[in-house]
Amino acid sequence: MxxxxxxxxxxxxxxxxxxxxxxxxxxxxxxxxxxxxxxxxxxxxxxxxxxxxxxxxxxxxxxxxxxxxxxxxxxxxxxxxxxxxxxxxxxxxxxxxxxxxxxxxxxxxxxxxxxxxxxxxxxxxxxxxxxPLAGQTAWQALDKGQADENDRVLILAGAGGVGHIAIQLAVARRANVMASCSAANMAFVSGLGATAVDYHQAPLAEQIEPVDVLIDLMGGDIGIAALDCVKAGGRVVTIPTITADAVCEQAQLQGLEAEGMLVSPSVEQNNAMMAMLEAGQLQxxxxxxxxxxxxxxxxxxxxxxxxxxxxxxxxxxxx
Ligand SMILES: NC(=O)c1ccc[n+]([C@@H]2O[C@H](COP(=O)([O-])OP(=O)(O)OC[C@H]3O[C@@H](n4cnc5c(N)ncnc54)[C@H](OP(=O)(O)O)[C@@H]3O)[C@@H](O)[C@H]2O)c1
The missing domain is CATH 3.90.180.10 (Medium-chain alcohol dehydrogenases, catalytic domain)
Structure with missing residues (x-):
């Protein structure tokens, strides 16, 4: 055959x-x-x-x-x-x-x-x-945003493929993680270690204190609206490529450092996350x-x- x-x-x-x-x-x-x-x-x-x-x-x-x-x-x-x-x-x-x-x-x-x-x-x-693709995107986005211990990190679309991994990796870096989701996903997102924020309730900026890092997995108008959540001088990584220029332009107007990204395959990062899966440190x-x-x-x-x-x-x- x-x-x-x-x-x-x-x-x-x-x-x-x-x-x-x-x-x-x-x-x-x-x-x-x-x-x-x-x-x-x-x-x-x-x-x-x-x-x-x-x-x-x-x-x-x-x-x-x-x-x-x-x-x-x-x-x-x-x-x-x-x-x-x-x-x-x-x-x-x-x-x-x-x-x-x-x-x-x-x-x-x-x-x-x-x-x-x-x-x-x-x-x-x-x-x-x-x-692989979602995990490496999450890893590289947190690297680009220099999400570090004690940073306040907001992840848009925390319940999705990239988002649910990004939450866990950011928590493992000892960041203070918030993530947007709908009501149906609040318990799921909280269970991963983030403070869940229901995006249907009110604009995110009205629901949370300013953050150091925004990981934008939505892009477009949703990503742009979330820029209001970021502290002056804060860092933004916007992941959907199609709207990255628009989000970065607006971020710069608001005095924020912003970058788009294209995930780049890394077997080292995959191996590291495989080890976390095996050890039960990543779900x-x-x-x-x-x-x-x-x-x-x-x-x-x-x-x-x-x-x-x-x-x-x-x-x-x-x-
Ligand atoms: N640049 C790159 O290299 C790269 C790499 C990977 C992915 N991406 C892009 O990044 C984006 C995310 O990828 P993904 O795989 O994580 O997507 P995904 O798994 O399809 O994301 C689905 C999630 O989005 C959430 N969502 C929908 N509307 C939302 C809103 N208004 N606010 C907050 N959350 C919302 C949903 O949660 P609820 O049901 O709770 O709303 C759902 O859990 C996609 O556009 C993808 O193409 C780019």
């Missing part, structure tokens, strides 16, 4: 443009391993690209059908000639093909061995697949698991904008 199943974007549009396709199982190069994917993580960028929005869509518009997916977890089934660090049968996870190649929504993926983290026995592969919430062939449902959920934690696709045999 040299064939594998994948879920591909056949044209830009609604979730229904996602369709299963058959492809050849890739052959790993000397420095790669072949991973039989158990779970693929779903991220908002997958849905944006499917809709034809953003850089990955522009780059791949003449390259459809294109297989999205940047987060994978599974088992090594073949190793390239020069691979020393991984062996057949090992459980691995990683942030792959970002941003141009994608490819995670597939039963088999060939990946550079040094781009993968080992997954400890106690960590479910579904959780390992939910971690990942999986809102839903869908079979790969139901990826359209996962995209519809993500686009509704109220996912609690992460969504993963069950691709192949799990353990």
């Amino acid at each position: 040299n064939a594998c199943q994948q879920l591909a974007i056949t044209q830009f549009g609604q979730p229904s443009v996602l369709a299963m396709q058959t492809a050849e199982i890739p052959v790993p190069s000397d420095s790669q391993v072949l991973v039989r994917v158990a779970y693929a993580g779903v991220n908002p960028i997958d849905a944006k690209t499917r809709a034809g929005l953003g850089w990955a869509a522009q780059q791949n518009k003449d390259n459809l059908p294109w297989v999205p997916g940047y987060d994978i977890a599974g088992k090594v089934v073949k190793v390239g000639a020069n691979v020393q660090e991984l062996a057949v049968g090992e459980r691995v996870a990683g942030f792959v093909g970002f941003p141009l190649a994608g490819g995670g929504y597939s039963e088999y993926v060939a990946v550079e061995a040094d781009a993968l983290s080992r997954v400890a026995k106690g960590v479910p592969l579904a959780n390992a697949a939910a971690l 990942l919430h999986i809102a839903a698991q869908y079979p790969l062939s139901d990826g359209a449902k996962a995209h519809s959920d993500i686009e509704a904008g109220h996912t609690r934690g992460k969504i993963v696709l069950a691709v192949g045999s799990s353990e």
Whole structure:
């Protein structure tokens, strides 16, 4: 059997443009391993690209059908000639093909061995697949915002994929963390160690004392309104790329330091968070698991904008 199943974007549009396709199982190069994917993580960028929005869509518009997916977890089934660090049968996870190649929504993926983290026995592969892109975004945003011990840090969208990890990483840095969410997510967000602030109740700036750092996972008008929560001279990191310029311009007018960011794959950061997962110092919430062939449902959920934690696709045999 040299064939594998994948879920591909056949044209830009609604979730229904996602369709299963058959492809050849890739052959790993000397420095790669072949991973039989158990779970693929779903991220908002997958849905944006499917809709034809953003850089990955522009780059791949003449390259459809294109297989999205940047987060994978599974088992090594073949190793390239020069691979020393991984062996057949090992459980691995990683942030792959970002941003141009994608490819995670597939039963088999060939990946550079040094781009993968080992997954400890106690960590479910579904959780390992939910971690890479969201976890590294959370880590890098807190680094950029220099969120430190005793800083007051406000995280917008604390219940989402990036937000629920960012809360826990900021708490681990001993910051004083506040996070916005709806009433339905107050208990979830508080349980992660943040003071939950219901954004439906009143403008955030009326509900909390000024903060040192704003981690803006909403962008646009919501990110701009939240600038009023930041102390003079405070720091802002705005994550959604499409509105980053607008948020940064307004922040600068208000005397704040502001930056956008694009997450950059880091196996070291992934390894560190894997160790936290194993030690029970980081919890990942999986809102839903869908079979790969139901990826359209996962995209519809993500686009509704109220996912609690992460969504993963069950691709192949799990353990
Ligand atoms: N630049 C980069 O490299 C990069 C990397 C990763 C992600 N991103 C972007 O960052 C954003 C967040 O990603 P994500 O994966 O965390 O998204 P996500 O998981 O889809 O976020 C969903 C969460 O947003 C919350 N939410 C919706 N409206 C809200 C509001 N008005 N105020 C506060 N929370 C609200 C929802 O909570 P409630 O149900 O409680 O409202 C829900 O839990 C996306 O735009 C994504 O594309 C960018």
